[in-house]
Amino acid sequence: MKIVIHSPLVPESAIGAAATLVGDELARLGHHVVYVDSAERHGSSAREGALSWGDVAGVELAHQGADAIVYHVGNHFPYHQGGLWWLDRAPGIVVVHDYFLGHLFYGWMQQADPEEIELALRTFAGIGRAEFESMAAQGRFLEEASARAPMVEWVVARATGVAVHSAWGLDRVTAWAPGPVRRISLAYDPKQVRSPSPSKRPGRIRLLTFGHINPNKLAHEVIEAIGSDLDLAARIEYRLGGPIDDAYRRELERRSSELGISVTFLGPVTDDELAREIADADVVSCLRWPALESASASAIEAFKSGKATMVVDVGFYAELPSDIVVKVSPGSIRDDLVLALTALADSAALRRELGERARDFADYEFSDRYYAQQLVELIHTVRAWAPVRSTISDAASALVAWGYRGDPRIAERLTGPLAIFTPAPAAG
Amino acid sequence: MRVLVANNMAPFIRGGAEELADELVRQLRARGHDAELLRLPFAHEPAEGIPAQMLLARRLVLENVDRLIALKFPAYLIPHPSTSIWLLHQFRQAYDLFDAGQSNLREDATGLEVRDIVRRADDEALARPRVFTNSSVTQDRLKRYNGLPSEVLLPPLNDPERFEDLGDEGYVFAGGRINDHKRQSLLIEAMASTPPQTRLVIAGPADSAADADRLRSRIAELGLESRVTLDVRFLPRDVYADYVNRSSAVAYLPFDEDSLGYVTMEAAQAGKPVITTTDSGGLLQLVQHGKTGWVVPPDPAELASALRSVATDEPARKTRGAAIRKRWLSFDANWDRTIERLLA
Numbered sequence: 017m018k019i020v021i022h023s024p025l026v027p028e029s030a031i032g033a034a035a036t037l038v039g040d041e042l043a044r045l046g047h048h049v050v051y052v053d054s055a056e057r058h059g060s061s062a063r064e065g066a067l068s069w070g071d072v073a074g075v076e077l078a079h080q081g082a083d084a085i086v087y088h089v090g091n092h093f094p095y096h097q098g099g100l101w102w103l104d105r106a107p108g109i110v111v112v113h114d115y116f117l118g119h120l121f122y123g124w125m126q127q128a129d130p131e132e133i134e135l136a137l138r139t140f141a142g143i144g145r146a147e148f149e150s151m152a153a154q155g156r157f158l159e160e161a162s163a164r165a166p167m168v169e170w171v172v173a174r175a176t177g178v179a180v181h182s183a184w185g186l187d188r189v190t191a192w193a194p195g196p197v198r199r200i201s202l203a204y205d206p207k208q209v210r211s212p213s214p215s216k217r218p219g220r221i222r223l224l225t226f227g228h229i230n231p232n233k234l235a236h237e238v239i240e241a242i243g244s245d246l247d248l249a250a251r252i253e254y255r256l257g258g259p260i261d262d263a264y265r266r267e268l269e270r271r272s273s274e275l276g277i278s279v280t281f282l283g284p285v286t287d288d289e290l291a292r293e294i295a296d297a298d299v300v301s302c303l304r305w306p307a308l309e310s311a312s313a314s315a316i317e318a319f320k321s322g323k324a325t326m327v328v329d330v331g332f333y334a335e336l337p338s339d340i341v342v343k344v345s346p347g348s349i350r351d352d353l354v355l356a357l358t359a360l361a362d363s364a365a366l367r368r369e370l371g372e373r374a375r376d377f378a379d380y381e382f383s384d385r386y387y388a389q390q391l392v393e394l395i396h397t398v399r400a401w402a403p404v405r406s407t408i409s410d411a412a413s414a415l416v417a418w419g420y421r422g423d424p425r426i427a428e429r430l431t432g433p434l435a436i437f438t439p440a441p442a443a444g
Numbered sequence: 445m446r447v448l449v450a451n452n453m454a455p456f457i458r459g460g461a462e463e464l465a466d467e468l469v470r471q472l473r474a475r476g477h478d479a480e481l482l483r484l485p486f487a488h489e490p491a492e493g494i495p496a497q498m499l500l501a502r503r504l505v506l507e508n509v510d511r512l513i514a515l516k517f518p519a520y521l522i523p524h525p526s527t528s529i530w531l532l533h534q535f536r537q538a539y540d541l542f543d544a545g546q547s548n549l550r551e552d553a554t555g556l557e558v559r560d561i562v563r564r565a566d567d568e569a570l571a572r573p574r575v576f577t578n579s580s581v582t583q584d585r586l587k588r589y590n591g592l593p594s595e596v597l598l599p600p601l602n603d604p605e606r607f608e609d610l611g612d613e614g615y616v617f618a619g620g621r622i623n624d625h626k627r628q629s630l631l632i633e634a635m636a637s638t639p640p641q642t643r644l645v646i647a648g649p650a651d652s653a654a655d656a657d658r659l660r661s662r663i664a665e666l667g668l669e670s671r672v673t674l675d676v677r678f679l680p681r682d683v684y685a686d687y688v689n690r691s692s693a694v695a696y697l698p699f700d701e702d703s704l705g706y707v708t709m710e711a712a713q714a715g716k717p718v719i720t721t722t723d724s725g726g727l728l729q730l731v732q733h734g735k736t737g738w739v740v741p742p743d744p745a746e747l748a749s750a751l752r753s754v755a756t757d758e759p760a761r762k763t764r765g766a767a768i769r770k771r772w773l774s775f776d777a778n779w780d781r782t783i784e785r786l787l788a
Binding site: 421 | 490492493495496499502503553558560561565
């Protein structure tokens with residue numbers, strides 16, 4: 017098959033890494049893969065041989081004769097503006113990397129037609145532009161908009177098929193996706209996976225949080241949990257690897273100093289440094305609250321490194337097998353963290369067993385080969401669905417020509433009977 | 445010519461439109477055409493399901509057909525390059541019945557949207573050459589609501605040879621489907637105020653068992669069993685014709701009927717005067733008070749008066765019977781001309 021993949025291809029994009037990992041595997045399986053860089057122009061950032069999304073003639077030529085066009089979509093507008101632009105012109109399969117696309121929408125808003133903006137917000141969130149902008153201005157955008165205006169519906173409504181990486185936000189997707197939806201576990205291949213190194217710190221435990229260090233990763237809760245227990249405070253070294261906002265860093269430094277615990281801020285780290293940090297860690301904290309990712313590359317990296325990992329029992333993380341991670345309840349994060357850290361600090365065997373099980377699970381579940389197989393199946397399903405999609409589209413055009421104003425009860429009478437043509441399963 | 449006649453199908457409901465469609469196919473075949481009848485299932489409830497059924501008609505692809513003759517909504521939405529529409533009626537719930545508050549479409553957002561969709565689709569589908577209407581009532585409605593012209597093409601009788609005056613056996617005959625819309629109950633109420641020699645025969649299929657039960661109960665309550673005969677069944681044509689041919693007059697009281705109505709036309713063919721009401725619609729083209737029958741307000745007392753007149757005024761019966769036959773024949777509704785116009 018000829019498969020055109022739209023994705024950010026800048027090296028900093030984790031989505032780009034995942035997209036090319038699977039794309040390259042598809043090419044190894046014999047498919048003809050063409051990449052289109054959906055990120056804003058970055059000079060030489062695009063992958064060699066890839067098209068830039070602004071090369072309209074080139075992309076149109078690539079689309080000709082394509083069996084599938086695949087759009088990887090995440091929440092960062094500068095990385096995905098090209099994908100959005102093309103999705104309207106050349107519908108295809110959307111791979112949802114985030115169930116919250118509010119920032120993407122916000123970025124799109126800055127250059128979109130006001131009527132289109134209003135229509136999209138009214139249709140998919142039931143709110144007006146002023147209300148959406150007010151949420152963005154109040155500093156609690158993630159918390160508020162993720163519940164009221166996640167805008168993932170706005171993207172999937174235009175897709176011929178949808179792939180998601182976890183099932184927790186599936187209802188929102190299936191309610192609006194006009195084609196098949198499939199759950200495929202994210203493929204992720206850490207560049208520098210090192211085998212776990214035995215702890216050389218008798219009695220001492222090294223705990224690591226990595227990525228963009230912000231309140232969503234709950235480092236402050238970890239510090240409070242450690243500080244609440246004298247034994248943990250004495251035994252745990254907490255390391256934070258990745259860029260961090262100054263104000264948040266100052267707050268964390270102040271509390272860790274007050275509580276007398278060891279916290280090290282590593283700042284931005286290279287891939288190699290990160291791999292070494294993960295290898296040297298005894299436990300990885302992949303806590304998120306709220307958890308809005310379709311899947312977490314950080315967690316998969318920890319699993320593939322064979323590390324015991326702590327997560328909040330929510331979203332993508334809740335769907336992980338309970339015997340490969342330690343889950344803390346979102347209703348009692350701090351108390352659960354104390355119990356989890358105590359158990360992990362006390363038992364090297366527990367840490368080793370969790371790490372080994374996580375690595376075994378991740379090596380299969382989050383592999384490029386498995387993902388490529390699933391994506392090919394989805395492409396076949398979408399192609400089989402095409403006549404139904406065409407039928408619905410023709411019918412919708414006729415209805416609109418007759419003055420249809422969008423009453424959902426009328427639409428349900430039309431689409432309901434067509435559901436018998438749904439290629440099963442709706443979500444794999 | 446290969447002609448496809450398209451009509452609706454409301455399962456287990458059969459009336460004049462169904463008879464007409466069958467007869468049209470027979471008449472086409474009798475003139476050497478290949479003719480078939482296509483019946484599209486259609487249910488007007490729930491109302492929000494109507495647009496989906498319209499789209500079903502719209503998406504049909506007819507191959508191997510030279511001419512499509514469509515009779516009803518939404519069958520006339522079937523696309524075909526060579527179509528004649530013989531409009532028996534539009535979906536009146538979106539038109540005059542809506543305005544009169546007698547529609548199944550509610551005045552909420554969904555009801556209004558369905559109404560507007562039906563009207564827009566009609567604007568498009570009925571704006572073409574070869575649109576015929578079955579009466580001036582249908583023609584006027586199409587003009588009033590959609591601004592579209594049409595040509596009246598009255599449906600001929602299917603078997604005119606069956607209808608003749610075989611004498612007067614002293615009863616008024618009320619034939620056709622039995623339901624609220626046809627208001628046989630008004631006649632029963634009127635019968636309570638008529639002289640003992642007045643007799644009424646109500647015969648035909650009931651739309652539901654409840655429709656028949658209501659009439660039966662009321663006849664018993666009023667003690668009219670000896671003077672009112674209720675013959676509820678689908679009548680063989682010879683039985684039906686015999687009821688007409690031996691009657692004193694025929695009574696037919698539909699509410700705002702579009703067409704002349706087979707009951708009226710068959711009575712006229714047999715030379716039987718017709719009793720009807722001022723709000724009965726299309727049949728008033730044929731039934732004129734004092735000339736070809738009795739046209740009275742839809743009120744039991746007024747109807748009783750008409751029934752009394754039929755029972756007691758033989759000259760009026762005979763004069764009006766002859767006049768309605770003459771008027772009907774002057775309409776020149778025959779199958780040769782009808783087929784010629786539909787296939788023009």
